[in-house]
Structure formats: C-alpha cells, structure tokens
C-alpha cells in the first residue's frame with residue numbers, strides 16, 4: 625500500500641526557494657491562540673474543537689496510548705472532525721487542535737490521515753511538535769512489511 629504523506633506542492637517549493645513566501649496566518653477565534661493552546665494542555669479538560677477535547681482524546685485512546693496503528697487505520701481518520709496524523713513515526717489525534725492552528729483549518733486538514741513530517745518541517749521546522757501535541761499521541765505507525 626502506498627504510504628500516505630503530505631508533501632509540499634511545486635508552487636510551495638518554488639515560493640520558498642524564491643524567498644518571497646508570505647506568511648499565511650489566519651484570524652483565530654478569541655481564546656484560541658498558541659498561548660491558550662499550551663495553557664490548555666496543562667489543564668486538558670477544556671481544549672475543544674466541536675465536541676472533541678484533549679481530555680476526550682485522552683479518554684478515548686487511553687487503552688491504546690502506545691499502540692501500533694496500521695496505515696489502513698490511519699487513513700480512516702482523514703477529516704477535521706476526526707483527524708489522525710503521523711509525525712516522526714508516532715500517531716497523533718489532532719482533532720482538538722483545528723481551531724488553534726495559526727495557519728488555519730484548511731492547511732491543517734492536509735495532514736489528516738497522512739504522515740505530515742515532511743510538510744511540517746518544510747512549513748515550520750522551528751515549531752516544537754512534540755511539546756505541543758504530547759497529550760494527543762495515541763500510538764506509533766506500523767511500517768509496511
């Protein structure tokens with residue numbers, strides 16, 4: 625099975641190489657800044673995207689928090705309402721982060737159901753993924769044999 629990976633488009637590669645790339649931050653709802661996100665990770669009861677909270681992710685996946693996850697299963701979680709992504713081999717349920725992503729929900733949706741490692745480093749290699757998503761880690765991806 626083909627490994628599902630988000631890769632930058634040719635346009636994005638050229639734009640970056642030209643040094644003319646514009647930042648594309650989008651306006652977020654009040655209370656949904658990066659600082660708010662980090663604060664909520666310390667009190668996980670309230671980080672919400674719709675009805676999915678960091679706490680509900682933790683509860684839902686507790687029984688399998690370090691489980692092997694297959695590519696088939698990863699691919700089934702490919703919408704903003706139910707979004708899993710892979711970063712450096714580990715799987716994260718990023719659903720609660722959608723309304724907090726500074727680049728907007730449409731950009732983050734590209735990661736859903738796929739491995740976002742390469743795209744993440746391309747777009748913002750200076751961001752500490754593990755620190756931000758620690759509570760949302762649900763397992764690791766099983767490499768195809």
Ligand code: HEM
Pocket residue numbers: 630646647648649650658718725726727728731732733734735740743744747748751752753756757
């Ligand atoms: C396919 C995956 C992703 C894409 C395409 C994407 C895209 C973007 C874009 C367009 C921005 C706006 C700033 C810019 O234009 O560079 C941004 C900012 C940001 N994203 Fe993402 N993102 C992705 C995944 C993630 C994930 C999973 C996280 C969580 C750790 C994340 C965290 C951030 C943060 C913290 C910023 C603010 C960066 C800053 O201000 O320096 N992104 N992203």
